[in-house]
Amino acid sequence: MGTMFLDYGDFNKFSKKLSDTFHMKPINKCNIKSVNIQDILDLLHALPKPAVITKNTQKGASKNYRKYPKKKNTYLDGYWKGEPKKAKAGAFYALHFKPLEGLLYIGSFDGCKVHDESGRVSLVVKDVDIYYIEDYKVDLKSKVVLDQILRKPGPVTYSYFYPGQVDKEESVSLTTNENELKDILYAWRKCRAEQAKFRQRVFKKHGAVCKVTGCAVQGILDAAHLPGRDWQKGHFSAEDGIPLRADLHRALDAGLIKLDAKHRLVFVDSELDMEYSKYIVGSE
Structure with a gap:
């Protein structure tokens, strides 16, 4: 099965199908989906576009991932120095991981917003879904695998994830392939069964x-x-x-x-x- 890409704006539909497949359940009014590590690993490896990743490992900095005023289901990610050079708006997802809280935010990367007073930028992230990884603090082996994707060591601002062996130099297509999406979901259902x-x-x-x-x-x-x-x-x-x-x-x-x-x-x-x-x- 080849690499499959979803059109920009289809992430909510894709996420809903994943939620239906894995029986991910909301745990509060913010509609945060409660999942386990294996569910997230399955989801990440089947994302139809590459992702730019940021992480927040400091107490008190959680508020830096915040809602974009007057824009529905859109967030501003951090106050970073410099833009993610490898990420293209509309062609990448944006993932933000809060390991201290066990929260992962996944949405469509929509470029950057510059803060004039500081020169720092925030990633603009649309169509955000929020996942609470319920076994992150107790799992052992799977946690190591997940951390290799989401928590690059050292003071790395941006890291990148290319699901499905996507070549880093490959141009990203935005064509929707519903048949391949169905194949992925069928494989997941079969595995769960x-x-x-x-x-x-x-x-x-x-x-x-x-x-x-x-x-x-x-x-x-x-x-x-x-x-x-x-x-x-x-x-x-x-x-x-x-x-x-x-x-x-x-x-x-x-x-x-x-x-x-x-x-x-x-x-x-x-x-x-x-x-x-x-x-x-x-x-x-």
Whole structure:
């Protein structure tokens, strides 16, 4: 499937289809959508245009991302020194990440507004959607991947993200391809359906009980892929996973715990020793 681009102004339709697909839910009057890290990673990698990214990692600076007066659903992003040279109005998205709050703003880049008194600029961002990443502060492995996209190290003002292997020198087309959009959404729905079936298969084979703790509370149980197995490679059989409590699932993915061939806990990183060492096989 080739790279697909949406016409400028279609982002709200695209985002709504994503929201319907992932069942992203508003969490307050601002219509902030509550999502998890994997949802955001899926969304970013399927964006039909590249993006310019800014980040806010300082307390008290959150207000610098603000609404544009008298312009509906349009925001001004920061007071930056210099314009993003690689970004073209209408041909890029603009992403603003607030890791301290777990908020990600995604909209269409519409150029810059110069502040005469300071010479600094604000990015103008239209058709903004706001996402609250509910597991950002607790996830481990996926958080590292997301940070590689949204939080470039050092005092970087602007970074850039090119989804779908878009070449940085490639001119950006603004033609809408609804068939490719449908293909993307179909692939997501298929993947979500496979994940649901994977959970059923794993629980049927092993029982709906955490292999390590014996926890049977459905709301906090995951069907966790075993090390070396990957849902992106189609590993959805019952043998590819085990039931694990959600926190242990994340610890396993991050390499902070290890299981033996019988799925028993045999190693706990010192960072988690106080919490999980009691579950190590042979512990009293």
